[in-house]
Amino acid sequence: MDVVLQSRSSNSMAAEPEEETELRRGPWTVDEDLTLINYIADHGEGRWNALARAAGLRRTGKSCRLRWLNYLRPDVKRGNFTADEQLLILDLHSRWGNRWSKIAQHLPGRTDNEIKNYWRTRVQKHAKQLNCDVGSATFKDAMRYLWMPRLVERIHAAAGDPTIGDTSCASGVRSMATTAATATTYPENNSAASAVTTSRSASSGSFTSELCGEEKNLHVHGSGEKTTSGGDWMQEADQEFWAMHMQIQPEDGGLFHVDHELSGWVQGFSDVGVSADNLWSLEDIWKMQ
DNA sequence: AAAACACGCAACCGCCTTAAC
DNA sequence: AGTTAAGGCGGTTGCGTGTTT
Incomplete structure (x- = not known):
């Protein structure tokens, strides 16, 4: 034919x-x-x-x-993804990969094409900025421990949650637990490594050691962020990501570990006298590479 | 002001699965 | 059981538009 x-x-x-x-x-x-x-x-x-x-x-x-x-289709939702939707996309992608139509089934009014475009234009762009693959451990760390908690913070902030002033790792993930647990139901929830599974264990009290490695709260800087669903929250999280992977001081004065993938970079930075304090911009990082 | 560049998104392509015959 | 057409899905392309130089 x-x-x-x-x-x-x-x-x-x-x-x-x-x-x-x-x-x-x-x-x-x-x-x-x-x-x-x-x-x-x-x-x-x-x-x-x-x-x-x-x-x-x-x-x-x-x-x-x-x-x-x-x-x-009359029920097609237009416009930017809300923080809830972005969180859901990150989470579902972490467990299902590029199963766009499957992911779209959990976002009413959103199409697989739209979600796919979102992933390619926004998420992959940030993976590229981190100079890592979307499948790498580095990227997954950034996604689970910074971008997703950051989104949850925004969701709660938008809802007027008074506890949101505490932007520690623990509180962010604790928030994520409740949000993710109520956001949707997962018919194939069998990924022990997924962020939401982790956050569900968080609600039972074991999250701190799981996520942060040690019983230490990472103090991240408040940036006067907007509480709407828009804004470049990923960029902010990127900065936190690099700050966290440098040897910055947690609240109790101890030191965080440096990931294997990043240790080379960190060594390179220290070689040229760069401290975590002036690593606020990804632009600087690229120039130094 | 204009050219170059970057970005977002609608639409297409090709492959795979399914259903009908 | 084999063939074929349609539907579904993920990957990719290319255009319009906004931003930067």
């Missing part, structure tokens, strides 16, 4: 007579959207190839399906 596809760069709707049977590609027009919406309203969705023909749309069934599911 060969079809002739009109070039993506050619958006002209003024088809020549001999092109009447050509399938269109590229951005959808308002007319096409209305045609699809009206047809589905009358006849329902499914059997997309037949639907495309019956509706008089010169599109593939696949294209119609994609347009409907990702854009035209």
Whole structure:
């Protein structure tokens, strides 16, 4: 069943007579959207190839399906992801990987395409800034112990949680436990290493040693952050991440360990006389590499 | 003001699975 | 059991737009 596809760069709707049977590609027009919406309203969705023909749309069934599911469906939620949604994405991705449609099932109104785009544009960008792979232990550490707790802080702050002033590792993860536990249910919750599993153990009292290695609270700097779901919370967490992996002083005066993956860098920094205090910007880190 | 660059996102591609015949 | 078409999914592309130089 060969079809002739009109070039993506050619958006002209003024088809020549001999092109009447050509399938269109590229951005959808308002007319096409209305045609699809009206047809589905009358006849329902499914059997997309037949639907495309019956509706008089010169599109593939696949294209119609994609347009409907990702854009035209009335329950599609638009706009930025909330902190809850971002937290959920990070958590579910940590256990399921790139199973976008599966992840999307737990975010009502969000499409797999949108989540995939979010991951690629936001999350992978930060992995790149940390100069690590998204599958690396370094990145997972940053995600679990800093980005996710930071998101939970934002969720609680937005909800007016008075305990949110305490931004310690323990309190952040403790908060994450309650939020993640109530955010959704996980039909395949079998990942012992996942952040939420960890945080669930946190609620039973063993979180501090699990997450921080020692019974020490890491004091992270309040940055006058906004309590809305927007903002570059990852950037802030990046800074905390590097601060935590340098040998900075916890509240009791002890020292944190330095991860194996980062020890080389840390040594390099100390070689050139760089302390944790002036490592507030990733830009500086890149320059020093 | 203009060119270069970076980013976000809609849409397409190709592969795999499933269902119908 | 084999074939084929449709649906579903993850990966990738390319365009529009905003930002930086």
